[in-house]
Amino acid sequence: MKYGWLVILFFFLVPGCGEDESIVKIDLSQKELVILKEDPDVITYAYLPQYSHTVSYTRHQPLIQYLKKETGLNIKQIFPDTFGQHMEMVGQKKIDISYSNPFIYVKIAHRYGAKAFARIVEKTGKDQFRGQIICRADNTSIMSISDCRKKRWIAVDSTSAGGYLYPLGHFMDHGITSQDFTQISFAPGPGGKQEKVILSVYAGEYDIGTIREGALDVVSGKIDADEIRIVATTQPYPGWVYAARKNMDKAVVEKLKQAFEQLDFNQKHHQEILESANFIKVLASDDSQFDPVRQLTARVGLNLEQ
Amino acid sequence: MKLGFRGKIYWGFFSLILIQSLVLLLWGSHVMKESMLEEIKSHGVSIGITLSARMTEPLLAMDFLRMKTLVDETADLEDDIFYSFVLDEKGDPLVHTFKDGFPLALKTANIIPDNRKGSMQILDIGNQFIYDYAVPIQVNDHQLGTLRLGLFQTRAKKAVNKIIISAAVTILVTILVAGILGTLLLNPVTKNIQKLHDSTQQALRGNLDVKTAPVLKENCWDIMQCHKSECPAYKNYHHRCWYMAGTLCPTCVEGEYAKKIESCQQCQVYRKCSGDEIQSLAESFDTMTLSLKGNLSDLKIAEQVLKEQKSLLQTILDAIPDFISLQDHQGKYISVNRAFCEMLNKNKQEIIGRTNHDLFPPKWADQYTREDKRLFETGHTLVKENRIVRLQKSKWLHVVKIPVLEENGLVQGLVCSGRDITQLKEVQAQLTHSQKMESVGRLAAGVAHEINTPLGIILGYAQLLLEDVEKDGVIYKDITTIVKQTKICSRIVADLLNFSRSNDSIVTEFDINKTIEEVLEVVEHTFSLDHVKVKRGYHEHPLMMKGDKEKLKQVFINLLNNAFDATMEKGGSIFVDTGIEKDKNNIKISISDTGHGIAKENIGKIFEPFYTTKGPDKGTGLGLSVTFGIIKEHNGSIHVFSPPKSREGEKKGAQFIVVFPCSGLYTKKGEVNGEHSRVG
Numbered sequence: 001m002k003y004g005w006l007v008i009l010f011f012f013l014v015p016g017c018g019e020d021e022s023i024v025k026i027d028l029s030q031k032e033l034v035i036l037k038e039d040p041d042v043i044t045y046a047y048l049p050q051y052s053h054t055v056s057y058t059r060h061q062p063l064i065q066y067l068k069k070e071t072g073l074n075i076k077q078i079f080p081d082t083f084g085q086h087m088e089m090v091g092q093k094k095i096d097i098s099y100s101n102p103f104i105y106v107k108i109a110h111r112y113g114a115k116a117f118a119r120i121v122e123k124t125g126k127d128q129f130r131g132q133i134i135c136r137a138d139n140t141s142i143m144s145i146s147d148c149r150k151k152r153w154i155a156v157d158s159t160s161a162g163g164y165l166y167p168l169g170h171f172m173d174h175g176i177t178s179q180d181f182t183q184i185s186f187a188p189g190p191g192g193k194q195e196k197v198i199l200s201v202y203a204g205e206y207d208i209g210t211i212r213e214g215a216l217d218v219v220s221g222k223i224d225a226d227e228i229r230i231v232a233t234t235q236p237y238p239g240w241v242y243a244a245r246k247n248m249d250k251a252v253v254e255k256l257k258q259a260f261e262q263l264d265f266n267q268k269h270h271q272e273i274l275e276s277a278n279f280i281k282v283l284a285s286d287d288s289q290f291d292p293v294r295q296l297t298a299r300v301g302l303n304l305e306q
Numbered sequence: 307m308k309l310g311f312r313g314k315i316y317w318g319f320f321s322l323i324l325i326q327s328l329v330l331l332l333w334g335s336h337v338m339k340e341s342m343l344e345e346i347k348s349h350g351v352s353i354g355i356t357l358s359a360r361m362t363e364p365l366l367a368m369d370f371l372r373m374k375t376l377v378d379e380t381a382d383l384e385d386d387i388f389y390s391f392v393l394d395e396k397g398d399p400l401v402h403t404f405k406d407g408f409p410l411a412l413k414t415a416n417i418i419p420d421n422r423k424g425s426m427q428i429l430d431i432g433n434q435f436i437y438d439y440a441v442p443i444q445v446n447d448h449q450l451g452t453l454r455l456g457l458f459q460t461r462a463k464k465a466v467n468k469i470i471i472s473a474a475v476t477i478l479v480t481i482l483v484a485g486i487l488g489t490l491l492l493n494p495v496t497k498n499i500q501k502l503h504d505s506t507q508q509a510l511r512g513n514l515d516v517k518t519a520p521v522l523k524e525n526c527w528d529i530m531q532c533h534k535s536e537c538p539a540y541k542n543y544h545h546r547c548w549y550m551a552g553t554l555c556p557t558c559v560e561g562e563y564a565k566k567i568e569s570c571q572q573c574q575v576y577r578k579c580s581g582d583e584i585q586s587l588a589e590s591f592d593t594m595t596l597s598l599k600g601n602l603s604d605l606k607i608a609e610q611v612l613k614e615q616k617s618l619l620q621t622i623l624d625a626i627p628d629f630i631s632l633q634d635h636q637g638k639y640i641s642v643n644r645a646f647c648e649m650l651n652k653n654k655q656e657i658i659g660r661t662n663h664d665l666f667p668p669k670w671a672d673q674y675t676r677e678d679k680r681l682f683e684t685g686h687t688l689v690k691e692n693r694i695v696r697l698q699k700s701k702w703l704h705v706v707k708i709p710v711l712e713e714n715g716l717v718q719g720l721v722c723s724g725r726d727i728t729q730l731k732e733v734q735a736q737l738t739h740s741q742k743m744e745s746v747g748r749l750a751a752g753v754a755h756e757i758n759t760p761l762g763i764i765l766g767y768a769q770l771l772l773e774d775v776e777k778d779g780v781i782y783k784d785i786t787t788i789v790k791q792t793k794i795c796s797r798i799v800a801d802l803l804n805f806s807r808s809n810d811s812i813v814t815e816f817d818i819n820k821t822i823e824e825v826l827e828v829v830e831h832t833f834s835l836d837h838v839k840v841k842r843g844y845h846e847h848p849l850m851m852k853g854d855k856e857k858l859k860q861v862f863i864n865l866l867n868n869a870f871d872a873t874m875e876k877g878g879s880i881f882v883d884t885g886i887e888k889d890k891n892n893i894k895i896s897i898s899d900t901g902h903g904i905a906k907e908n909i910g911k912i913f914e915p916f917y918t919t920k921g922p923d924k925g926t927g928l929g930l931s932v933t934f935g936i937i938k939e940h941n942g943s944i945h946v947f948s949p950p951k952s953r954e955g956e957k958k959g960a961q962f963i964v965v966f967p968c969s970g971l972y973t974k975k976g977e978v979n980g981e982h983s984r985v986g
Contacts, residue, residue: 023435024429026429026431027409027431029409030411031404031406031407031410032410033407034401034402036370036400052363053362053366054362054366057366079368081367
């Protein structure tokens with residue numbers, strides 16, 4: 001063929017035009033209704049939505065896997081959106097195991113009969129924690145606690161221990177009452193409230209913010225920590241607590257309690273779990289260990305029913 | 307139909323654009339299509355990832371409302387999103403955008419492979435194709451569920467079609483624009499080449515007066531403000547000055563193109579008038595044809611001269627009776643003249659290019675080839691005489707072979723010249739024979755002189771004895787025989803003496819008619835006795851000539867006696883005619899008879915001494931020899947014709963024509979149709 005080379009050249013130059021993906025033929029006519037299937041004998045575990053659900057999940061999922069393995073219980077982490085929802089779900093028995101701050105605990109204990117059975121030891125090595133009052137590092141008008149008067153205050157939540165209750169007590173100890181602030185706001189929910197307080201102060205939206213000790217570490221990747229200055233730190237109070245809802249099977253509680261107590265920071269596997277959960281140890285506890293919190297609540301005039 | 311140059315250029319040009327366009331269209335559209343599909347896929351992945359990220363919190367919180375809102379919002383986001391749904395960790399649907407139940411087949415239609423962060427699967431749902439994206443909903447590395455997103459392929463198709471149509475339109479417009487621009491650019495080129503082609507055709511047809519180069523707006527005389535009309539470039543619109551020799555520009559180097567072009571390239575005329583390669587080609591073509599025309603004209607003149615010279619040379623060569631040939635170094639004949647052709651009885655075409663072996667018998671060819679080889683080796687000249695016998699005829703040839711030497715001394719060829727010397731050889735033989743006969747004659751004359759006296763005594767005494775014996779006796783008869791034979795001897799001796807002696811001539815002026823008549827008066831009576839008649843045909847006027855009358859009478863007696871001897875047996879006629887030769891002041895005498903004639907083979911011998919066809923007692927063979935000697939003495943000539951020339955139709959008899967000059971000398975020779983001549 002005289003011009004065969006042209007044809008060859010043409011096909012050589014022209015790339016393949018076909019689709020290279022495989023095609024799956026499906027029939028959309030067969031349909032089903034979506035029905036949520038709940039697993040039987042599920043022990044629900046909820047972390048007070050101090051942070052976002054993702055953070056909560058990330059922190060506690062290894063621990064839950066550990067507990068499931070150690071206790072043989074079908075433990076499932078659930079994620080209430082707000083502190084209030086968390087408390088209500090305890091009352092509704094939708095949360096079997098509650099991990100919350102001591103202020104919430106005294107509330108659910110008061111309202112719904114929850115019982116503390118374990119408490120954590122902070123990374124600091126203390127079984128107590130403190131609240132912190134922060135402002136922007138460049139805010140020269142706030143150099144001491146007394147400078148917080150007439151300032152805009154954002155707290156984590158009205159049910160927050162380190163983020164509201166403890167700083168409020170601290171302010172009162174220094175003669176500053178709620179009326180001394182030009183504005184008291186709470187971080188909008190759900191979840192991530194500690195971060196929101198820090199970010200609000202960082203953004204200059206509020207003059208001061210109150211957070212629990214250690215919260216700054218959570219946002220260290222998001223903002224420059226040096227831009228935030230700690231104005232004051234409260235005295236320590238009992239730390240976070242594991243509580244079982246009212247009428248929880250005691251055997252289950254005991255299994256969990258033992259599993260918690262077996263966590264040993266010196267064991268590598270446990271260490272990873274504990275570091276993920278942001279504490280180093282879980283101690284057995286009971287309700288009486290949270291009386292200082294009840295007393296503080298009474299002192300600052302907060303109502304456990306609210 | 308074969309394409310012309312213009313057609314090929316346009317065909318090639320448009321083919322190139324078309325191929326390029328097609329490649330660009332197919333390749334480009336393919337790439338764009340792939341890019342677009344990739345973009346669409348990426349878009350789907352992007353939506354999926356975003357939705358997946360937003361879905362984490364509600365999924366953890368099992369917030370179905372929020373999840374449903376998110377999938378619905380996503381589905382409403384763009385028209386081409388067909389569906390969106392979330393599968394839980396086990397692969398069961400949690401929320402979806404389908405109005406009437408979740409299609410079961412979708413659950414497993416697109417499973418994310420291990421270690422992959424997503425998956426795209428094309429689904430054929432019957433009436434169209436769906437790009438199904440599966441994005442894991444995960445926290446850290448733990449997968450909480452799967453987000454699935456379905457996009458109609460329609461959008462991708464539309465986008466791709468749009469791209470292809472746009473590309474096609476762009477390419478068509480490009481081809482159109484390129485075609486127009488290409489045509490504008492190529493047209494002058496192809497036009498000039500067509501013109502050049504036409505000019506070439508014209509030149510090939512012999513018309514060298516072609517004008518291919520374009521006429522310029524400004525020429526050298528305009529630029530240089532020159533008015534030298536004698537310059538060959540002046541007002542020459544079709545030939546550029548730098549191509550022409552002998553231009554008168556002051557800045558121009560003298561000479562032809564090769565010598566002047568470098569200086570011309572510096573000239574403003576060159577810079578302004580020189581064009582592109584095509585124009586240069588046309589200009590140089592015109593110059594070449596012009597030069598060719600001049601050269602051809604010179605060549606034609608030279609050819610004509612050469613032709614004339616060749617013709618002249620050939621004419622000379624052909625006119626030369628000698629045969630001439632020229633052989634090359636291989637011995638092949640490359641030129642011959644007419645005599646050579648005639649010798650070989652071949653035409654020139656049959657000889658040229660042939661060798662000795664092609665032309666001559668093997669024996670001669672071998673000999674000639676050996677000779678030629680020796681000449682090529684030695685370079686010497688060969689001179690020889692060859693005797694050739696062909697068709698029972700022998701020929702003598704005088705041959706000279708001369709080597710033709712090159713500048714380096716080697717033999718380039720051979721020139722051979724040959725001459726037919728047969729006649730010369732015959733003359734030589736005749737001369738030798740004559741000399742021999744002359745010697746014999748002298749010997750015979752000497753003997754005759756010596757025996758003449760004893761013969762006279764014998765005759766005298768014999769006659770005295772006759773007077774003494776009785777006439778009836780035997781002795782008388784014997785003595786009579788002695789007397790008779792002695793007289794015969796005396797006549798022979800007398801003839802011998804006449805033949806050998808050159809008597810002093812008595813020259814007088816006399817009328818030849820009267821002289822012949824005087825001879826006839828003596829012999830006519832004798833002739834009549836044998837019934838031989840003499841018929842006269844004298845010229846009406848006396849024919850005067852100077853000479854020895856008595857000797858001439860002897861000539862006529864001899865001729866008449868010969869005629870009588872030839873006719874006497876049967877009785878016949880002897881014709882005697884005299885006259886003047888036309889245009890020549892010669893006297894012509896003819897004596898012819900009606901006798902038995904002379905045999906053709908004997909004609910050449912009749913003038914030889916002692917040659918006779920008569921009986922032993924009738925002729926001595928010296929009559930015509932004596933006759934010839936006398937005619938020779940009178941600067942005349944004698945011609946013999948048998949049968950007679952003057953009487954056409956007769957096959958017998960002979961005619962002797964004797965010609966004498968009235969004044970001065972006249973000679974004639976030749977032998978035609980039995981004619982034999984002896985020139986005095």
